[in-house]
Amino acid sequence: MTAAARTASARRRGAAGITLLEVLVSVGILALIGTLIYGAFDGMSRARTGIARMSDRYHQGRGAVARISRELQAAFLSRHQPADRNAVVRLTAFTGEDSSTADRVDFTAFAHRRLLRNAHESDQCEIGFFAARDPERSDKLDLVRREAKHIDLEPTRGGVVNVLAEDIESFNVQYLDPVTGEWTDSWDSTQPAAQLDRLPAQVWVTLVLKGGPGDEPIKFETKVTIPMQVPIAFGVSN
Template identity: 40%
Template sequence: MKRTRGITLIEAMLAITILGMIGGGVYTAFVQTAKNKERIETSLERHRMVAATLDRMQREISMAFVSVHLPTSPSLIRVRPAFVGKGRGWNSRLDFASFSHQRLFLGAKESDQNEIGYFIARHPEDRGRTVLARREQNRIDDDPEHGGRVEILLEDVSGLELEYLDPTTNLWTKSWDTRQATGQMNRLPKQVKIRIKVPDPARPEREITFGTRATIALVYALNHAAYTP
């Protein structure tokens, strides 16, 4: 009768080593897959938030308006819709009147008109971070650049760049002011080019840029007298 030969200690140790290497490789692959999945999900969520921000800005800017109906005496002006774009490069700011206000409470003494501002600001809880801030005042007054409530529209934004397409010259400009006779009195740009710069979620040391354009429907100031039969 032939005796069954057992495995030696060296063979057992070799088998255990091979199994350990296979198990370690499987674990490493699993951990790396989980990290890649988390990184991709974070990147997709960030892209979704940026897209939602641009969509909101596009919608609100497209409903901007100005009006020629003001008191003849400057001291009597209490409401003055305006469109004021300032800043250079990635430090742009825009304040404007719009028909984009949404009434959230029944019986609220509000209309569809509001005053909105977009600008880069320091994070209120971390001064080392910058955010895209949105200011809204649900009643238009004579100061288009102040008032209302400021909230964070998008966190960790390093730059906002806005350009305005002049319908009379068909040229892009970096600023717009409907209040000044030397500016663009009583008229609005045909389009607003919006670009925001944010850190890449996958590589924070690198920045990526997203953009869109808003087309404004009412490029000339409201003038009810012009429509009187």
């Protein structure tokens, strides 16, 4: 092979190779593309997480208000008591306490669901809705539901308490008095000076949750009509 041929062959081999600068440019482009792809997937993941969290908050609020409405509609009072007052072991009531942050309502209702076969239970129970501090976070207020499957002489105590909605901002309950036609912030069917043996015509429930879009609160509101306006008194002489 002549000297000219060897020189041409070396040039061809050199032209077919990749310089260090080209390698660095290629790596930089790949890194930029990888960064853009990661950012896109990370943004999609964050958006999906945020939408899922927001959906859970709305679902929790709607579920809480729906359950409160359903069980308020089953509220009742009864005048069926033993002739001997010392033998009284049950007290039906409807009480509502007003508070600046979260109100409380306790009542007897036909709302209990018997889950165990042959259980000595009926559909009568005591139910309460109120706010409680989260045991793990003192700054977090939860809406809880209390249910006692047996009615006793303390309609505002006892039973099992479960969280109904987490991290609430406020829980407000108002009552429409069928006698005066006005809304009131409290109710007590056990006191002669209040609304003795009477149920409200309607209950106005307002629940506000924290953590809405743009960190704004989420408000749920409904008015519940109570069908049973007078105590159960069939077979009871006046």
